[in-house]
Structures are given as C-alpha cells and as structure tokens.
Amino acid sequence: MAMKLVAGIDTSTQSCKVVIRDAATGALVREGRASHPDGTEVHPREWERALREALTQAGGLDDVVAVGVGGQQHGMVCLDSTGEVVRPALLWNDTRSAQAARDLVDELGAQAWADAVGVVPVASFTGSKLRWLADAEPENADRTAAVCLPHDWLTWRLAGGFGAVGLDGLFTDAGDASGTAYFSAQSGEYRRDLLELAFRGRSPLLPRVLGPAEAGGRLSAEWGNPEALLAPGTGDNAAAALGLAAREGDVVLSLGTSGVVGAVTETAVHDASGTIAGFADATGRHLPLVVTLNAAQVLDATAKLLGVDHAGLAELALAAPAGADGLVLVPYLQGERTPNRPEATGAMHGLRLSTMTPAHVARAAVEGLLCGLADGIAALEAQGVTVDRVLLVGGGARSAAVQQLAPSVLGRQVVVPQPGEYVADGAARQAAWVLSGADAPPEWSLAPAQVFDLDDDARAAGQRVRARYAEVRDLTDGA
Numbered sequence: 053m054a055m056k057l058v059a060g061i062d063t064s065t066q067s068c069k070v071v072i073r074d075a076a077t078g079a080l081v082r083e084g085r086a087s088h089p090d091g092t093e094v095h096p097r098e099w100e101r102a103l104r105e106a107l108t109q110a111g112g113l114d115d116v117v118a119v120g121v122g123g124q125q126h127g128m129v130c131l132d133s134t135g136e137v138v139r140p141a142l143l144w145n146d147t148r149s150a151q152a153a154r155d156l157v158d159e160l161g162a163q164a165w166a167d168a169v170g171v172v173p174v175a176s177f178t179g180s181k182l183r184w185l186a187d188a189e190p191e192n193a194d195r196t197a198a199v200c201l202p203h204d205w206l207t208w209r210l211a212g213g214f215g216a217v218g219l220d221g222l223f224t225d226a227g228d229a230s231g232t233a234y235f236s237a238q239s240g241e242y243r244r245d246l247l248e249l250a251f252r253g254r255s256p257l258l259p260r261v262l263g264p265a266e267a268g269g270r271l272s273a274e275w276g277n278p279e280a281l282l283a284p285g286t287g288d289n290a291a292a293a294l295g296l297a298a299r300e301g302d303v304v305l306s307l308g309t310s311g312v313v314g315a316v317t318e319t320a321v322h323d324a325s326g327t328i329a330g331f332a333d334a335t336g337r338h339l340p341l342v343v344t345l346n347a348a349q350v351l352d353a354t355a356k357l358l359g360v361d362h363a364g365l366a367e368l369a370l371a372a373p374a375g376a377d378g379l380v381l382v383p384y385l386q387g388e389r390t391p392n393r394p395e396a397t398g399a400m401h402g403l404r405l406s407t408m409t410p411a412h413v414a415r416a417a418v419e420g421l422l423c424g425l426a427d428g429i430a431a432l433e434a435q436g437v438t439v440d441r442v443l444l445v446g447g448g449a450r451s452a453a454v455q456q457l458a459p460s461v462l463g464r465q466v467v468v469p470q471p472g473e474y475v476a477d478g479a480a481r482q483a484a485w486v487l488s489g490a491d492a493p494p495e496w497s498l499a500p501a502q503v504f505d506l507d508d509d510a511r512a513a514g515q516r517v518r519a520r521y522a523e524v525r526d527l528t529d530g531a
C-alpha cells in the first residue's frame with residue numbers, strides 16, 4: 053500500500069517550519085524552513101510568504117493527504133468584511149497592550165478572570181490587544197469584522213481564504229482559542245461577553261472551534277492536493293506537547309523565543325495570581341503554562357555581545373564556575389510577562405574586576421534563563437501539578453551549556469529529546485489523527501532522548517544559584 057503523507061506546519065515567532073511525515077509511522081520524509089521578519093508587529097502576509105518558501109524546500113503539498121498548522125499563540129489578526137487584514141498583527145510578545153491588560157483586570161478582578169477563562173489578562177493575550185486597538189486605533193477596531201489567531205489565519209489561507217470560504221470558513225481549536233482570554237478551556241465555549249468587554253462593545257466574528265480531530269475543510273488547489281484534509285491546528289505549545297506525546301507527569305520546558313514551562317493535565321487550572329495560564333491542550337485535556345518573554349534571544353544577544361557563536365557561548369559558560377562568582381543576569385531584555393513586569397529592563401549585578409569576563413557573563417546569562425524556568429516549575433507544583441519528568445526542547449535547548457547546567461539549576465534530572473521540530477511534528481500528528489478518524493492520535497515512535505543527571509554537589513550548587521538569583525531579581529524589582 054502506498055505511504056500516506058501528512059504535513060505539519062509550525063508558524064512560530066521567528067520562523068516557519070514544515071515537516072512531511074508518513075501518517076502511519078511518523079517517519080520524516082521531507083522538511084523545510086523559512087524566516088519571519090523580526091519585530092513584535094508583523095503583517096500576516098509575511099507568514100504566508102515564509103510558508104510558501106518553506107513548502108518549496110519541503111517539496112510541496114501535492115502528494116499530502118492531510119495538513120495541520122501549529123502557531124505562535126495570542127497574535128491579534130483583525131480582518132475586515134472583505135477578508136483583508138486591517139493592520140499588521142500584534143504578536144504575543146508585543147507589550148504595548150500592558151495598560152489595557154491592567155485595565156481589564158481592574159474592571160473585572162483577577163479572580164473573576166481566572167474563574168471565567170483560566171487566565172488573568174497580561175499584555176500577551178488577544179483580548180488585551182483588542183482593548184488596546186479599541187482605545188488606540190478606534191477606526192481599525194470599527195473595521196474589524198473578524199478576529200483570529202496566526203494559526204487560524206494561515207489555515208484559512210490554505211483553505212483558499214475569503215474568496216473560497218468567506219469569513220465563516222475560519223476555524224480554530226480549543227488549545228489556541230484558550231489563549232485569547234475570551235474562551236473558557238473548562239466549558240469549551242467562547243465568552244462573548246468578555247470579548248465585548250475587551251473590545252468596548254464590538255462583537256466581531258470568531259473562528260468556529262473544532263474538536264481535537266475534526267476536519268475543518270480541504271486544501272485549496274492552489275496549495276496542492278485539493279483532496280487533502282485540513283486539521284483544526286492548535287497553538288504552538290499544545291502542538292509541541294502532541295509532538296512529544298507528553299503525558300501526565302511530564303513537564304515540557306521550551307526555550308524558543310518564549311520560555312515555556314507547561315504540563316498536560318486532566319483538570320483545568322484557575323490561578324488568580326496569573327502566574328499560570330490555564331490553557332487547553334490539543335487532545336481535549338488541559339495545558340497549564342508559565343511563559344516568559346525572554347528565552348533563546350537572551351542567548352542570541354549574549355553571544356552577539358561577546359562576539360561568539362552559540363557553540364562559543366556554551367563553551368564560555370561552561371568554563372566559568374557555578375554561580376559565576378556572584379554575577380547574576382536578570383534577563384528581562386524585552387520586559388517580562390512572568391513575573392508580570394512588562395516595562396522592566398534587564399539587570400546585571402555582581403560585577404567585579406574578576407567577574408567582568410566573557411565566561412562569567414555567558415554563565416550568568418544561561419543561569420539567569422534557567423532560574424526563570426525553575427520558578428515556573430515551582431509554580432506548577434504549587435498548583436498541584438505532578439512533575440515526574442522534565443523535557444527540554446526549542447532552539448535554546450540545542451545549547452550544550454543549557455543542557456549541562458539545567459539539572460543543577462532546576463534541581464532535577466532533565467531529558468533532552470533529540471533536537472527537532474516538535475511543534476511541526478505535533479501539527480503533523482494531529483493531521484494524521486484527523487485522517488484516521490480514530491479516538492486517539494496515532495502512536496509514532498520518538499527518537500531516543502539524552503538524559504542529563506545531577507549529583508549532590510550539583511544540586512547544592514543549583515540551590516545557591518537560585519537563591520542568589522532571587523536576591524538580585526527582588527533587588528531590581530520593578531526596574
């Protein structure tokens with residue numbers, strides 16, 4: 053029997069990645085990738101351009117029978133009544149909506165938000181961005197006939213867009229919808245009242261929310277095989293969990309543009325402190341997440357500062373002692389989301405003649421990054437989430453220094469799956485699930501992972517690193 057091929061697309065912050073896999077076994081057949089522009093405001097057409105480029109590398113979609121898209125969460129894509137994009141999308145890491153988020157919390161109260169939609173507004177969420185639009189660009193708000201997310205929009209383009217399916221053809225899944233702040237992961241329903249609160253009374257069309265393995269339509273012939281099914285797609289973190297086949301007890305740490313600490317759980321989390329976002333996953337379960345704004349780009353910026361590449365940065369970091377002789381980097385280089393300090397800046401503390409060396413700075417950058425993730429794991433545990441296994445993925449997880457220092461700073465064994473595109477893989481696995489019509493996604497074997505362990509000395513050193521980091525973080529609080 054001929055192999056049936058499925059495609060998984062990851063339209064993430066920095067790039068678009070495509071994998072073409074065998075639906076039955078998950079074997080990788082072809083792949084491609086293309087960059088997105090820098091910045092926190094991007095026109096969606098750039099995602100489509102990058103997708104076309106990545107697909108050309110990946111050999112196209114003519115022989116593919118199902119397609120799924122995983123995407124950066126929360127981005128605000130506004131469409132007018134003719135399907136045109138009203139203004140460039142504001143991405144999850146755009147903080148101009150910080151005051152709008154504060155206003156929404158003041159108007160309803162943090163507990164009421166957490167109870168209603170599992171999240172307390174921060175600048176990242178779509179609802180906060182809609183409030184910003186309503187206040188800062190009311191004409192654009194008035195022209196907005198539909199609001200969707202990056203993965204919804206790209207899937208809609210794959211279906212042929214406005215000309216083929218109209219605005220009613222927009223669809224999404226619970227995983228990505230739960231990042232809007234106007235969808236309840238618990239009930240599986242939109243909260244149109246909260247959308248209207250955010251958008252000052254406006255009530256645009258929202259994408260239909262499909263079940264985890266429900267087909268939303270077919271691929272438009274301009275993209276490839278017109279028989280190919282379109283999967284609901286999902287947010288990139290839910291897609292990564294699916295790609296890794298994460299189960300209860302697994303905590304996934306992703307060091308992409310964002311730093312993410314997430315777990316798959318049976319029950320919804322409602323954290324009124326806002327530290328944990330109570331999202332839905334892509335399989336009908338839940339995905340409590342702690343998300344930071346500063347992750348792999350802290351490594352990128354430090355490497356640039358020191359004039360080295362990623363391998364050089366890792367080498368330098370590993371050459372310095374644990375704790376970098378007291379040098380600490382609090383890496384809030386783009387403000388921060390968790391803790392919620394959108395206007396914060398980064399800080400370096402503990403500079404001496406002896407610590408002002410490239411190796412110390414490199415070490416402090418890696419340790420600072422990992423300390424933020426350690427706080428995230430602690431927050432999940434405090435909400436009763438079981439942590440049996442920690443999986444480290446994302447571009448930053450390719451760093452030898454991150455891999456080797458993570459067990460000590462996190463105080464536990466760390467599993468590093470073979471570097472790969474787990475978001476795109478999860479989207480492909482969802483596509484294969486849609487194709488099969490089965491109750492559960494297909495079992496695909498995963499490449500063997502590397503395990504990084506720690507001894508008592510490393511554990512004690514990690515505790516000291518975290519304590520010193522907390523001291524400096526609190527010292528610079530609100531800076």
Ligand SMILES: Nc1ncnc2c1ncn2[C@@H]1O[C@H](COP(=O)(O)OP(=O)(O)O)[C@@H](O)[C@H]1O
Pocket residue numbers: 064065066067307308309310348349351352362363446447448449450451452
């Ligand atoms: N070996 C490495 N060490 C550290 N960082 C890396 C390495 N390789 C890639 N990165 C960084 O990882 C980031 C990309 O990660 P990725 O998970 O693809 O991000 P996103 O999904 O947000 O687009 C980039 O900032 C890139 O520079």
Ligand SMILES: O=C(CO)[C@@H](O)[C@H](O)COP(=O)(O)O
Pocket residue numbers: 064065066123124125126144176231287288289308309310311312329341343
């Ligand atoms: O805002 C969040 C999750 O709440 C981010 O995790 C985005 O979903 C972007 O992810 P990456 O591009 O960093 O993978």
